[in-house]
Amino acid sequence: MEHEITLVVNGVARRVSVPARRLLSDCLRHDLGLTGTHVGCEHGVCGCCTVLLDGQPVRSCLTFAVTVDGRELTTVEGLAGPDRLSPVQRAFAECHGLQCGFCTPGFLCTVTALLAENPAPTEEEVLEGVSGNLCRCTGYQNIVKAVHRAAELLAEES
Amino acid sequence: MKPPPFEYHAPGDLGAALRTLAEVRGKVLAGGQSLIPMLNMRLTAPEYLVDINRVASLGGIDVTEAGVRVGALARHSEVERAGAHPLLTRALKLVAHPVIRNRGTVVGSLVHADPAAELPAVLAVLGGSVRVARWEGHTQVVRDVPAADFFTGPMESAVQPGELAVSAFFPALGFRTGDAFEEVARRHGDYALAGVCAVVTLDEEAYVTAAKVACIGVGPVPVVVDVSEASGHCPVHELDWAEVGRLVQSAVEPEDDIHASAAYRRHLVGVLAERALWKAAREGAAIRGA
Numbered sequence: 001m002e003h004e005i006t007l008v009v010n011g012v013a014r015r016v017s018v019p020a021r022r023l024l025s026d027c028l029r030h031d032l033g034l035t036g037t038h039v040g041c042e043h044g045v046c047g048c049c050t051v052l053l054d055g056q057p058v059r060s061c062l063t064f065a066v067t068v069d070g071r072e073l074t075t076v077e078g079l080a081g082p083d084r085l086s087p088v089q090r091a092f093a094e095c096h097g098l099q100c101g102f103c104t105p106g107f108l109c110t111v112t113a114l115l116a117e118n119p120a121p122t123e124e125e126v127l128e129g130v131s132g133n134l135c136r137c138t139g140y141q142n143i144v145k146a147v148h149r150a151a152e153l154l155a156e157e158s
Numbered sequence: 159m160k161p162p163p164f165e166y167h168a169p170g171d172l173g174a175a176l177r178t179l180a181e182v183r184g185k186v187l188a189g190g191q192s193l194i195p196m197l198n199m200r201l202t203a204p205e206y207l208v209d210i211n212r213v214a215s216l217g218g219i220d221v222t223e224a225g226v227r228v229g230a231l232a233r234h235s236e237v238e239r240a241g242a243h244p245l246l247t248r249a250l251k252l253v254a255h256p257v258i259r260n261r262g263t264v265v266g267s268l269v270h271a272d273p274a275a276e277l278p279a280v281l282a283v284l285g286g287s288v289r290v291a292r293w294e295g296h297t298q299v300v301r302d303v304p305a306a307d308f309f310t311g312p313m314e315s316a317v318q319p320g321e322l323a324v325s326a327f328f329p330a331l332g333f334r335t336g337d338a339f340e341e342v343a344r345r346h347g348d349y350a351l352a353g354v355c356a357v358v359t360l361d362e363e364a365y366v367t368a369a370k371v372a373c374i375g376v377g378p379v380p381v382v383v384d385v386s387e388a389s390g391h392c393p394v395h396e397l398d399w400a401e402v403g404r405l406v407q408s409a410v411e412p413e414d415d416i417h418a419s420a421a422y423r424r425h426l427v428g429v430l431a432e433r434a435l436w437k438a439a440r441e442g443a444a445i446r447g448a
Contacts, residue, residue: 003166020166020207023198042159043195050257056235057257062194066166067187067211110257131346132255 005069009034010078018065025049027065028075036076036105040134047133050106051075057113076105079112087153088112088146097146099137106133111147120151161197168209175213176293176322182206183319188230191254191262192270216324225286225329230266230322234259243328245284245337249276249355252339255347268308269323271315274349274375276339281305282380283355283372286328292321300324309379335359336441338434341374342426344417350375351418352426354406356434360442364393369402369439371431376412376423383409385435394439403432 002017009032016031023042028034028051040046042061049060052074079086088111091097098104107130114121114129121129126147135143167184169175179186184206187193196202210216216230221242228237238250238259246264253259253267253276267277268288281288282305291300303316310316317323331337341353352375359368366389373381383406389397412423 021161021163042198044191044258047257056260058261059257062191067209129256132257
């Protein structure tokens with residue numbers, strides 16, 4: 001049986017018909033064509049599929065699309081401004097916080113929410129904040145640097 | 159890695175949820191941070207799923223002098239931020255990762271009853287309870303299940319088919335009482351290989367009047383050991399906590415698995431019990447003015 005749901009994705013209301021078992025990650029990628037959200041492990045370990053649900057980061061592979069009917073979502077496609085990348089995205093580029101880029105959408109969403117809640121995190125808070133996201137390329141050092149740099153950029157631009 | 163098909167129900171209030179559960183006896187979906195991985199990996203295939211996320215009355219945290227009552231939809235992160243109970247807050251920081259805690263629920267962790275999970279140990283050591291409701295005839299029937307009876311086996315709780323755990327109650331800590339939670343996990347955020355939470359109460363002369371631990375990862379359910387007698391014979395700063403730790407160690411019967419041997423788990427319990435009891439006693443003495 002299909003369920004008619006409405007998701008407000010990156011500010012746009014999208015109506016879609018999905019079976020109840022459709023994971024939010026698959027709904028975003030396959031039903032809505034938003035393939036920026038990556039799917040790694042599909043059991044909540046890797047963090048690649050992290051999106052923002054009403055501003056809070058959640059695993060889209062551990063959420064059913066039907067459960068979040070009517071809610072607001074931000075995916076990696078919705079982070080950039082009209083003219084340029086978001087401060088978090090620019091910081092990741094600047095600090096070489098990515099190599100292959102597979103984990104990056106999850107990191108960007110996680111870090112965007114982390115800095116919205118805590119604009120000047122300590123080293124420990126950054127480590128705790130990104131502890132649920134795996135990256136097999138960078139060794140994390142540059143990701144941590146990017147988070148601090150993003151905090152600087154956000155402070156400068158506010 | 160896709161969930162098997164199921165019939166989906168999303169009741170809008172508690173009465174509807176209980177009536178649906180009475181009718182279809184489905185699996186309850188709250189945070190889904192344990193259930194959905196199990197569905198994705200096809201470790202479980204319920205015919206009916208009852209999503210309680212629209213039942214607003216199940217949210218919220220109620221703090222009184224007696225303790226903290228946590229509703230079935232209160233997320234880990236929400237309860238952690240509320241900081242209403244020191245041991246609960248401490249334990250929540252050890253549950254998975256912040257992003258998982260944004261969806262996962264406290265009551266869900268209790269009902270899931272993973273033998274290596276932190277929150278069942280907190281409920282057990284505090285002697286808390288879980289409120290369980292069901293629909294019978296034309297009305298809802300509620301029962302409170304004490305922690306000692308709630309955890310019945312690995313991944314098994316006293317919640318029966320057709321029932322819904324609506325809230326959990328964590329009793330407040332008394333005066334001159336400290337708490338601690340110590341665990342060893344391979345990686346931060348993983349389920350612990352072994353863990354011990356401790357609650358220690360002192361009297362005005364700094365003698366231990368009550369000391370209790372709950373151990374995780376070393377039995378089918380949290381193993382509660384009351385060590386009040388073994389730690390009450392001398393002032394707390396003269397106590398040999400290692401000896402008390404050995405007593406806790408002798409009370410558990412861990413098993414081998416892929417993650418650690420039984421011998422290693424037994425070793426960990428001794429070390430962690432000593433550490434947790436010492437920390438809880440120190441906190442009880444310092445913060446609450448013994």
